[in-house]
Amino acid sequence: MTTAEASAREDTRGKILTAAFEEFYRHGFQGGNINHIVERAGITKGALFHYFAGKRELALVVIDEIIGPITHARWMHPLENSSNPLVDLKREIRQHIKEDVSSGAYLQGCPLNNIAQEMSPLDEGFRKRVDRLYSDWRQAIAIALTSGIKGGTVRKDISPHDTAALVVAAQMGIWGSAKNSRSADLMIEAGNALCGYLDTLKPASPRS
Amino acid sequence: MTTAEASAREDTRGKILTAAFEEFYRHGFQGGNINHIVERAGITKGALFHYFAGKRELALVVIDEIIGPITHARWMHPLENSSNPLVDLKREIRQHIKEDVSSGAYLQGCPLNNIAQEMSPLDEGFRKRVDRLYSDWRQAIAIALTSGIKGGTVRKDISPHDTAALVVAAQMGIWGSAKNSRSADLMIEAGNALCGYLDTLKPASPRS
Amino acid sequence: MTTAEASAREDTRGKILTAAFEEFYRHGFQGGNINHIVERAGITKGALFHYFAGKRELALVVIDEIIGPITHARWMHPLENSSNPLVDLKREIRQHIKEDVSSGAYLQGCPLNNIAQEMSPLDEGFRKRVDRLYSDWRQAIAIALTSGIKGGTVRKDISPHDTAALVVAAQMGIWGSAKNSRSADLMIEAGNALCGYLDTLKPASPRS
Amino acid sequence: MTTAEASAREDTRGKILTAAFEEFYRHGFQGGNINHIVERAGITKGALFHYFAGKRELALVVIDEIIGPITHARWMHPLENSSNPLVDLKREIRQHIKEDVSSGAYLQGCPLNNIAQEMSPLDEGFRKRVDRLYSDWRQAIAIALTSGIKGGTVRKDISPHDTAALVVAAQMGIWGSAKNSRSADLMIEAGNALCGYLDTLKPASPRS
DNA sequence: ACGTGCGGGACACCCCGTTAGT
DNA sequence: ACTAACGGGGTGTCCCGCACGT
Numbered sequence: 001m002t003t004a005e006a007s008a009r010e011d012t013r014g015k016i017l018t019a020a021f022e023e024f025y026r027h028g029f030q031g032g033n034i035n036h037i038v039e040r041a042g043i044t045k046g047a048l049f050h051y052f053a054g055k056r057e058l059a060l061v062v063i064d065e066i067i068g069p070i071t072h073a074r075w076m077h078p079l080e081n082s083s084n085p086l087v088d089l090k091r092e093i094r095q096h097i098k099e100d101v102s103s104g105a106y107l108q109g110c111p112l113n114n115i116a117q118e119m120s121p122l123d124e125g126f127r128k129r130v131d132r133l134y135s136d137w138r139q140a141i142a143i144a145l146t147s148g149i150k151g152g153t154v155r156k157d158i159s160p161h162d163t164a165a166l167v168v169a170a171q172m173g174i175w176g177s178a179k180n181s182r183s184a185d186l187m188i189e190a191g192n193a194l195c196g197y198l199d200t201l202k203p204a205s206p207r208s
Numbered sequence: 209m210t211t212a213e214a215s216a217r218e219d220t221r222g223k224i225l226t227a228a229f230e231e232f233y234r235h236g237f238q239g240g241n242i243n244h245i246v247e248r249a250g251i252t253k254g255a256l257f258h259y260f261a262g263k264r265e266l267a268l269v270v271i272d273e274i275i276g277p278i279t280h281a282r283w284m285h286p287l288e289n290s291s292n293p294l295v296d297l298k299r300e301i302r303q304h305i306k307e308d309v310s311s312g313a314y315l316q317g318c319p320l321n322n323i324a325q326e327m328s329p330l331d332e333g334f335r336k337r338v339d340r341l342y343s344d345w346r347q348a349i350a351i352a353l354t355s356g357i358k359g360g361t362v363r364k365d366i367s368p369h370d371t372a373a374l375v376v377a378a379q380m381g382i383w384g385s386a387k388n389s390r391s392a393d394l395m396i397e398a399g400n401a402l403c404g405y406l407d408t409l410k411p412a413s414p415r416s
Numbered sequence: 417m418t419t420a421e422a423s424a425r426e427d428t429r430g431k432i433l434t435a436a437f438e439e440f441y442r443h444g445f446q447g448g449n450i451n452h453i454v455e456r457a458g459i460t461k462g463a464l465f466h467y468f469a470g471k472r473e474l475a476l477v478v479i480d481e482i483i484g485p486i487t488h489a490r491w492m493h494p495l496e497n498s499s500n501p502l503v504d505l506k507r508e509i510r511q512h513i514k515e516d517v518s519s520g521a522y523l524q525g526c527p528l529n530n531i532a533q534e535m536s537p538l539d540e541g542f543r544k545r546v547d548r549l550y551s552d553w554r555q556a557i558a559i560a561l562t563s564g565i566k567g568g569t570v571r572k573d574i575s576p577h578d579t580a581a582l583v584v585a586a587q588m589g590i591w592g593s594a595k596n597s598r599s600a601d602l603m604i605e606a607g608n609a610l611c612g613y614l615d616t617l618k619p620a621s622p623r624s
Numbered sequence: 625m626t627t628a629e630a631s632a633r634e635d636t637r638g639k640i641l642t643a644a645f646e647e648f649y650r651h652g653f654q655g656g657n658i659n660h661i662v663e664r665a666g667i668t669k670g671a672l673f674h675y676f677a678g679k680r681e682l683a684l685v686v687i688d689e690i691i692g693p694i695t696h697a698r699w700m701h702p703l704e705n706s707s708n709p710l711v712d713l714k715r716e717i718r719q720h721i722k723e724d725v726s727s728g729a730y731l732q733g734c735p736l737n738n739i740a741q742e743m744s745p746l747d748e749g750f751r752k753r754v755d756r757l758y759s760d761w762r763q764a765i766a767i768a769l770t771s772g773i774k775g776g777t778v779r780k781d782i783s784p785h786d787t788a789a790l791v792v793a794a795q796m797g798i799w800g801s802a803k804n805s806r807s808a809d810l811m812i813e814a815g816n817a818l819c820g821y822l823d824t825l826k827p828a829s830p831r832s
Numbered sequence: 833a834c835g836t837g838c839g840g841g842a843c844a845c846c847c848c849g850t851t852a853g854t
Numbered sequence: 855a856c857t858a859a860c861g862g863g864g865t866g867t868c869c870c871g872c873a874c875g876t
Contacts, residue, residue: 012859028326032211034844045845046861055844108329113384117325118236119389131323131388160400165394166401169381170374177323177377180328180339184415193367193374196268200408226838242870254835295871428837443709444742447654450866457701462839524745526758529800533741534652537803541815575817581810582817585797586790590801592737593793596744597755602870609783609790632872636855658848669849679848 013051015041020058021066025111028117028118029126056125059115063129067111071133082194084153085144086202089167090195096154097191100175101184109179112170145201155203163201170194220266221259223249225258228266229274233319236326237267237334264333267323271337283350292361293352294410297375298403307401308383309392313322317387346372353409363411373406378402428469431457436474437482441527444534445475445542472541475531479545483527487549492556500569501560502618505583506611513607516591516598525595529588554580561617571619579617586610637675639665644682646691649735652742653683653750673735680749687753691735697730700764707778710826713791714819721815724799725808729731733803737796762788769825778826787825794818 019041023032035054038045052058074096082088100106108114112133119126141164148154174194178187227249231240242263246253260266284302290296308314316322320341327334349372356362382402386395435457439448450471454461468474490512495622498504516522524530528549535542557580564570596602643665647656658679662669676682698720706712725731726818732738736757743750765788798818802811 010855027330028236028238030236031330033842035842045863047848047859048856049846049861054846109325114325116388117317117384119323122235122239127388127390131390134385134388158404159397162397162401162404165385165398166378166382166405169385169398170378171381172384173377173381174374176325176380177342177373180342181336182326182335182339189367189370190373190377193370196366197374197405197408200405201344208323209871241868243868252835258834332870337843443746444652444654446652447746447832448683449864451864460839461787461841461867462869463837465835466838470868471866496726513703525646525741530741531731532804533738533800538651538655542806543804543806547806549803551802575813578817581801582794582798582821585814586794587797588800589793589795589797590790592741592796593758593789596751596758596792598751604785605783606789606793609786612782612786613790613824657846659846668857670851671855673849674856 017090018047021062024059068133071112076139079140079144082144083151085148085197090198093191097187106178106184107185110175138168141167155201158201222279224256227276229270236271263300268333276341281321288347290352291359292379293356294406298406301399305395314386314395318383346376349375363409366409432464433482437478440475476541484549487528491553495540495556495560498560499567501564502614506614509607513603522594522600522603526591554584571617574617640672641686647687670829685748690755695736698760703768704763707775710822711771714822717815719779721811730802730808730811730830734799762792765791779825782825
């Protein structure tokens with residue numbers, strides 16, 4: 001295969017994935033329409049079927065190749081080798097809120113959470129892939145908190161494992177709340193409260 | 209209309225609503241099947257369309273008459289006239305986790321959140337009803353916290369409004385996390401962390 | 417339900433079955449087209465789906481309610497209480513050949529055999545229903561032959577069981593041959609030979 | 625073209641034909657799937673369409689080059705220059721039943737008859753090729769019987785033409801019956817009866 | 833108040849064939 | 855000779871809602 005063909009292939013495949021991500025993000029998996037995907041990608045059903053075995057398989061690849069990398073990039077990479085996880089977590093949170101508010105993404109919800117809530121109880125294939133991402137995310141936070149405890153930037157009496165579970169859950173809930181309420185303010189306010197919570201995890205300052 | 213007729217009417221209507229709640233809870237609104245509802249309710253489609261204008265209207269009534277009352281009973285009533293909101297909130301949370309773990313409800317997610325995540329961006333009618341419930345819930349917590357501040361059982365330097373938003377969001381996220389992971393442990397651990405957060409809202413003990 | 421409704425129901429159901437029989441007879445089950453059936457029956461797909469769960473189930477009912485009764489009426493009933501099975505069998509064979517030749521049915525083959533050859537190896541549900549009809553047919557012949565042996569109109573040294581199997585097989589093959597060759601003559605000639613075979617089953621005349 | 629090239633060509637073509645025969649034998653022509661053929665042959669669709677104009681043409685070549693030669697070898701060649709056609713026919717029949725029972729081929733039916741029953745009324749190209757094979761077969765038997773009459777091994781008062789038609793039809797029907805019933809016994813029993821029929825074609829022994 | 837036959841349409845699937853390339 | 859991306863359409867499924875009945 002030539003380079004041109006390979007890139008054409010990746011191009012078409014990528015267009016399908018992008019269009020599928022958009023469609024499923026907007027209408028959910030069950031509500032998503034294959035014809036819309038085909039139209040938006042500017043291809044035909046034959047091409048789609050050539051690359052993906054069906055709607056379900058397409059959605060699973062969207063999770064693996066679109067949603068997964070985004071989640072890693074946004075939530076996990078910034079915490080790697082963090083010396084002060086509380087600061088880094090707060091920066092992440094504020095950064096993500098700022099972006100979602102200005103882009104309007106807060107109105108559509110978290111792509112990962114959307115698909116999770118819809119499909120987890122219905123399809124084990126979806127559930128496993130989504131759960132892996134959330135597990136990784138929780139673990140990344142727990143590791144950062146543990147290293148923060150060692151480095152003295154985090155209180156020693158908290159459970160990194162439980163705390164990580166709460167932080168992830170809170171962010172799922174915050175984005176979901178903002179979506180339901182169509183309220184950027186709500187996102188900001190709850191975000192502030194979450195940052196306030198993270199502040200309580202700092203070691204008691206020696207003298208105050 | 210006689211009393212017997214009226215109660216027969218309520219009986220049929222109630223059976224439809226119960227069956228519809230079950231169906232939408234399990235498969236979502238878009239994935240829910242009217243024929244299944246009809247079968248489970250032991251009635252016919254004619255009866256369903258006699259009482260409800262369509263699938264959408266049926267689901268809206270389910271929110272109003274089934275999910276709404278449950279939410280009020282579980283989350284809002286226990287906080288009314290609370291003298292110590294932190295204690296009451298923690299009791300609520302632990303109670304709900306215990307129930308959901310033993311009933312297996314943690315596997316299906318929160319009925320309100322499920323429908324919220326699926327339908328809020330797609331249909332304004334759904335969104336408004338769901339948002340009203342969440343708003344009420346947040347307000348109930350905020351009022352309780354405010355009264356706690358006045359009563360000296362809650363720190364004075366926190367924002368009841370923001371805190372309420374976080375508490376509600378956290379619980380949305382916790383139940384959703386447990387659903388995705390099929391893990392009761394995760395629900396318990398994140399619940400513990402949430403209770404730990406609530407403990408940080410207590411006024412600094414006079415001497416420490 | 418009123419009589420009018422019931423008969424309307426039977427009417428629609430019957431129209432679908434008749435149209436389906438025609439379609440499957442002409443194009444086979446796999447090649448048969450549901451849209452053609454709907455058009456020919458003058459109904460809609462909704463009505464078809466109301467009465468039958470799908471293409472497969474429709475075809476199975478066609479076997480039970482159309483092909484089965486025809487087969488019984490043509491091949492089995494005339495042999496009941498036969499005192500001279502060889503004569504009755506030959507009359508059946510000649511009668512059926514005459515009818516098929518004049519109606520042109522010899523060009524389309526035997527409805528039962530068509531569906532049998534196509535679907536038996538692919539679907540156990542089809543196979544069982546078809547096999548039951550052929551079994552009944554063979555048994556009807558075997559019983560008649562046995563009773564002919566007792567009555568002295570059939571040779572005592574033949575196996576009614578094996579002979580019945582051959583007679584049925586021969587008729588399957590004769591109709592099939594005529595279909596392939598588009599030749600009424602072939603059907604007549606092979607039918608003559610089959611009648612000749614039946615003649616050899618007569619007891620040796622006492623003196624000759 | 626070199627010898628190596630030619631043989632490579634024949635190799636690919638042959639693999640396609642073998643795979644196509646298998647597929648059409650199992651699922652019929654209409655139910656047969658080109659992708660399965662391509663996969664089983666270990667080639668690509670491009671190669672298939674390079675050698676054959678389409679699904680239909682492929683199937684026609686399968687008849688000509690696979691099914692036809694098999695039929696000739698099994699049914700016609702053994703009868704050439706037969707001095708005692710009844711003995712040779714019976715040997716053929718018993719041999720073929722033994723083989724089909726032990727190989728399980730009785731469950732799949734006769735490849736020629738399968739395609740004949742499915743496609744003869746739908747496509748004249750199929751019909752003509754299939755009919756030619758059956759005609760040849762009938763003629764081979766008729767010629768052998770005629771020569772048997774001349775040689776004194778067959779009764780003089782039978783019609784070789786009609787008898788040949790019945791013998792071929794009976795074998796079509798026997799194999800078909802066994803396929804429908806999934807019964808090797810049925811094949812054997814009907815085969816016995818057919819051999820019994822052939823025995824009646826022997827000239828009456830001078831005195832007994 | 834409630835049953836039932838039925839309308840009409842959309843949706844996912846999947847499949848045969850072509851064409852630009854090497 | 856052979857490849858692989860791709861075209862385009864037909865097919866079965868199935869579902870929501872209506873229009874009558876009684």
